[in-house]
Amino acid sequence: MSKSKETSSTAADLERMRRLAAWTARWLGTPRQSPFCADVVETATGRLVLRRLNAVADEHDPSSHAEVRVLRATCKRLKKLTLTGYTLYTTCEPCPMCMSMALWSGVDRVVFGATISDAARHCSQIYIPARTVATRSDMKCTVAGPVARKECVALFEDPRMQAMIRTWRHSKRPAPKTS
Ligand SMILES: [Zn+2]
Numbered sequence: 080m081s082k083s084k085e086t087s088s089t090a091a092d093l094e095r096m097r098r099l100a101a102w103t104a105r106w107l108g109t110p111r112q113s114p115f116c117a118d119v120v121e122t123a124t125g126r127l128v129l130r131r132l133n134a135v136a137d138e139h140d141p142s143s144h145a146e147v148r149v150l151r152a153t154c155k156r157l158k159k160l161t162l163t164g165y166t167l168y169t170t171c172e173p174c175p176m177c178m179s180m181a182l183w184s185g186v187d188r189v190v191f192g193a194t195i196s197d198a199a200r201h202c203s204q205i206y207i208p209a210r211t212v213a214t215r216s217d218m219k220c221t222v223a224g225p226v227a228r229k230e231c232v233a234l235f236e237d238p239r240m241q242a243m244i245r246t247w248r249h250s251k252r253p254a255p256k257t258s
Contacts, residue, residue, distance in 0.1 A: 088223040091125055092190045095168055096227035099130070100192060100234060103170055106132065107239045114193070114201075114234035117145035117169040119153040119162065122187050128165065129153050145169060146177035150184045161185035170231045171198050172224060175205050178212040182220055189213075191224035192231025201235045201244050 095118070103116040115133035120126065131149035135141055146169050153162060162184045167173075172191040173181060181189050195204050210222045225231070234240060 087188075087221055088190060088226045092168070092223060092226050095120065095125065096170075096190065096192050097230055099168055100170055100227055100230035102130070103132070103234055104237070107234070107237050111137065112240060112243060113145070114198070114231070114240055115145045115169070115171050117149040117167060119149050119186070120166050120168060122164055122166045129156060142176065144174065144177050146173050147180050150180050150186070154184065163187065166190060170234060171195075173209045173212075175207045175212050178209040178222075182213065182216050182218045185218065186220060188221045188223060190226055191222070192227050193235065194225050194228070197225075197228070197232050198235065201241075202247055 099116060099118050103114070106112045111132060111134075113133040116130065118130045119128045121128060129149050129152050131145050131152060133145045134143040134148060137143070146167060150162065150167065153165070154160060163186075165186050166188040167181050167186045168190045169177070170192040172193065172195045173189060174195070178189065189209060191209065195206060195208060198204050199206070209224075213220050213222050235244070
């Protein structure tokens with residue numbers, strides 16, 4: 080019996096997620112601050128390929144989530160359509176759009192920090208867990224997380240981030256359960 084998907088994160092995942100959260104925190108208090116940041120890493124070696132912050136506001140593009148941006152940029156950089164051999168790390172559980180992009184890109188694994196439920200306490204979300212999106216596809220991708228959840232949730236809870244979040248349009252709808 081293989082390990083359950085919930086326990087498939089490793090010590091290296093924890094270390095990489097902590098580094099990603101720490102880097103993301105460096106942008107707090109700047110115009111580019113966001114709790115959402117994502118890395119593409121070579122699965123076998125852990126080598127960081129590219130990192131991108133969410134840029135919805137900067138790019139005036141509602142699809143400019145960190146995961147979509149980093150996967151697009153990596154495919155362009157490597158001139159590949161398929162990212163087999165790569166892992167996506169993201170400070171927040173991918174939304175259905177980003178998880179779909181991860182599946183289409185062919186990454187081996189997705190590792191996330193904060194959960195959709197964590198994010199939903201601060202901003203609008205689509206309440207479909209990343210694992211659910213993955214299991215409804217015939218494309219194989221392991222989803223691991225939450226990893227370094229405390230550090231990633233702290234990105235949302237920072238007072239400077241909270242000030243920006245207050246300016247975002249968000250729904251008053253109560254968050255349904257995601258699990
Ligand atoms: Zn997304």
